[in-house]
Amino acid sequence: MSLEGRGGPLTGEVVVGVDAGATKVEACALSRDGRIVKFTVRRPGNPLAVGLDDAVGAIAEAARGALSSMGEGKGRAIFVCAGGAGSEEVRSALIEAL
Secondary structure (H helix, E strand, C coil): CCCEECCEECCCCEEEEEEECCCCEEEEEEECCCCEEEEEEECCCCHHHHCHHHHHHHHHHHHHHHHCCCCCCCCEEEEEEECCCCCHHHHHHHHHHC
16 A cells, blocks of 8 residues: 655655544554554644644654653654634744644
């Protein structure tokens, strides 16, 4: 299995997917061949449910947790699915935190 982004194959060593919901945030780091490298679960991360600061903190914590076994300098992409992220304020805060 090879992972593809909008511009073609992803060339970094790991890709992180984050699902931020009202009850928990799940983050999964995948290798380019599709193997799960690390999976983390954190506190709620929907900004509409817990507030912007708490949500951004939970999402960033989950993403960093998923990346923790990879070390510094590894190429990577992070994809986040979060309720309320259609808001410019929420989107900007997430981009800055990650």
